Structures are given as C-alpha cells and as structure tokens.
Amino acid sequence: MAYQYSLAHLTALGCPPPELAYVxxxxxxxxxxxxxxxxxxxxxxxxxxxxNPEMLRQTKRAMASTGIRVHDIELARIYDDMHPTKYLPAMEVAAELGAKAVLSSVWTTNLDYATEKFAEVCDLARPFGFTVDLEFVPIAGINNLAGAAKMLRDVNRSNAGLMIDMHHFHRSHDNPEDLDRLPREWFHFAHLCDAQGEIPSDRDEFIRIMRGERLYVGEGGIDIANILKRIPSSIISIELPHLARAQEFGFAEHAFRCLESAKHYVKEHLPESLQPKLHGAA
Incomplete structure (x- = not known):
C-alpha cells in the first residue's frame, strides 16, 4: 500500500485555505x-x-474542482485557562469539509489539567468521527515521546492518537525503537520534513528553524527512514516551512519540491520490505 500525502498549512502558511487546496x-x-x-x-x-463564510465557500469550490480532500485541521492547543468548546466551530467546519482528524499539542506544564482538557477535546471530536492526534513539541508542555505516551494512556480515549513530527522527534532526542512498544492503533498520520543534524542549544534559533527553515527530505541529518518504518500509517503530512525558499520559488513550487523530495526519499530508503504494515488510507 503506497503512502498518501497531505500538505500541512505551515509549509505554505501565506496561502489561504482555498489557495492551499489548489496548490x-x-x-x-x-x-x-x-x-x-x-x-x-x-x-x-x-x-x-x-x-469567514465566503472563504469557506471558496475552499469548498477549490475542493470540488480539484478533487483534493482535507485530512486534518489544526491546532487544538491545550493551554492554561482554556475552554475546549471554543474548538467546536472549527470541528463543525472540518466535518463539512470531510476531515478525518484534529491535531493537538500541550502548552501547559500543569499536566493533570492538560490531561483533563485533552480528554474533553477527544470527547467533543468523537461525534464528528475525528481522531485527536497529540503532537509533542520540544519547547512545549508535552515535549517528548514518553510524555505523550503517558498522556494518551491516562486519557484512555478510543479516538486519541499520537502524531510523530520528524523534526520534533529528532530534537527531543527520542529513540525510534521506542515507537515499536506503543499501541499500533495510536498512529494515524505523521509529519514529514528534514532538518540539520545538529540540534540548536539556543531557544530562539531552535524556534527560527522550526518555524521557518526546515529542509527537504534527505537534505538534513534526521534518520527519517528509521522513524517512518516504525509508524503504521499510510498518511504522511508534509510540514516543511522554509521561508526563504517559499519566497524564492513561490508557494506552489516549494510545495511541489517538498512532495518530490519526499517521494524520492521513500523510494530510495523505504523499499517495500522495510515499510510498515500500513493502515489508515482513504
């Protein structure tokens, strides 16, 4: 079963949703x-x-004319003094667009509170048929694989999942082999990009690269193949913001190069014998 690819908005954040669909x-x-x-x-x-009803109509027209589909929406952050019901309007729109998942991350160090609120988001998403997929971010409240796995076990919701971002996994010093010990049903999709092998020690530099200078797959120092082959999902969302390249090439060409480099890398580094038993294709 071949991988399927989604274009994550951060790759081309200057594009409104209708334009992102066309791109x-x-x-x-x-x-x-x-x-x-x-x-x-x-x-x-x-x-x-x-x-924005007009932009919603334009997005639907773009989807209808091209056949492109929405995979997931973002970002349902968990933070102090939040109210999960604020995400309901976005979930309702996502359901109209046929989305499958809601991406989430935790930005509070009060983990008991975060667990409670993440569970509420999962409960709100369930009637729409969405999974809620937790992404750990090295500078956030849940900042590594162990922390994310503990939260998912504590939450114990059937529609809760784990979303692995290649950049964040590498920057958190996590071990790919640890993915083998996690429930297979947690994995619904992954974020793909590359980055320099050396991890910045300066927080500002770390954020600058994370938000605006990730690399095409195969250009950097992340052991992407060793991570991907342990993720049993056929959906790969390319989240690869690179501000200079987007400005030089334009969003359309940058998005194309992101996809082409990913496909080339998978072909070269993940022959069928090394690919996971995939699930989750539409």
Whole structure:
C-alpha cells in the first residue's frame, strides 16, 4: 500500500485555505491540512473558516474542482485557562469539509489539567468521527515521546492518537525503537520534513528553524527512514516551512519540491520490505 500525502498549512502558511487546496492539488498531494483554528500568533493569518463564510465557500469550490480532500485541521492547543468548546466551530467546519482528524499539542506544564482538557477535546471530536492526534513539541508542555505516551494512556480515549513530527522527534532526542512498544492503533498520520543534524542549544534559533527553515527530505541529518518504518500509517503530512525558499520559488513550487523530495526519499530508503504494515488510507 503506497503512502498518501497531505500538505500541512505551515509549509505554505501565506496561502489561504482555498489557495492551499489548489496548490496541493496541482503539486500532486492527496490531501491538505488547513490551520482552521486561529492561534493569535504574531503575524499569523486568521483562517478560521467558521468566521469567514465566503472563504469557506471558496475552499469548498477549490475542493470540488480539484478533487483534493482535507485530512486534518489544526491546532487544538491545550493551554492554561482554556475552554475546549471554543474548538467546536472549527470541528463543525472540518466535518463539512470531510476531515478525518484534529491535531493537538500541550502548552501547559500543569499536566493533570492538560490531561483533563485533552480528554474533553477527544470527547467533543468523537461525534464528528475525528481522531485527536497529540503532537509533542520540544519547547512545549508535552515535549517528548514518553510524555505523550503517558498522556494518551491516562486519557484512555478510543479516538486519541499520537502524531510523530520528524523534526520534533529528532530534537527531543527520542529513540525510534521506542515507537515499536506503543499501541499500533495510536498512529494515524505523521509529519514529514528534514532538518540539520545538529540540534540548536539556543531557544530562539531552535524556534527560527522550526518555524521557518526546515529542509527537504534527505537534505538534513534526521534518520527519517528509521522513524517512518516504525509508524503504521499510510498518511504522511508534509510540514516543511522554509521561508526563504517559499519566497524564492513561490508557494506552489516549494510545495511541489517538498512532495518530490519526499517521494524520492521513500523510494530510495523505504523499499517495500522495510515499510510498515500500513493502515489508515482513504
């Protein structure tokens, strides 16, 4: 079973969802993964389609004309003093668009509180048929594989999952072999990119690379093949922000190069004998 690919919004964050759909379709992706939950970060566009009916209509038209599908939406963050029901409008729109998953991450160090709120997000997502997939981020409250696995066990929700991002996995000094010991049903999709092998010690530099200078697959020092072959999912979402390349090539060409490098890497480094038994294809 071949991998299927989604274009994560951070790869081309300057594209509103309708344009992202066209870019993904023209580049050859199977899905796109729009950022429909506005986070209020400095300089980040607001693509909350629940609050923008015209952009929602345009997104539906783009999907209908190209055949591209939505895989997951983001980002249902868990943070102090949050109210999970604020994510309901985005979930309702995601259901209209046929999405399969909601991406989440934890940005509080109060882990008892985070566990409670993550469970609530899972419960809200269940009637829509969504999984809620937890992404650990090295600078966040849940910052490594062990922390994410503990939360999923504590939450104990059937629609809770684990989303492995290649950049974050490498930067957290995690061991690919540890993935083998986790429940197979946790894995629904993964984020793919590459990055320099050396891990920055300066937090600002770390964030700069994470948000704007990840590398095409095979260019960096991450042992991507050893991670991917342990993730039993056929869906790969390419999250590869590189601001300079996007400016030089344009979003469409950058997205195309992301996909082409990923496919080439998989062909060269993951022959069928090394690929996991895949599940989750649409």
């Amino acid at each position: 993904a379709a023209r580049a050859g992706y199977d899905f796109f993964s729009p950022r429909l939950i506005y986070m209020g970060l400095p300089g980040e566009p607001n693509y909350a389609l629940a609050d």
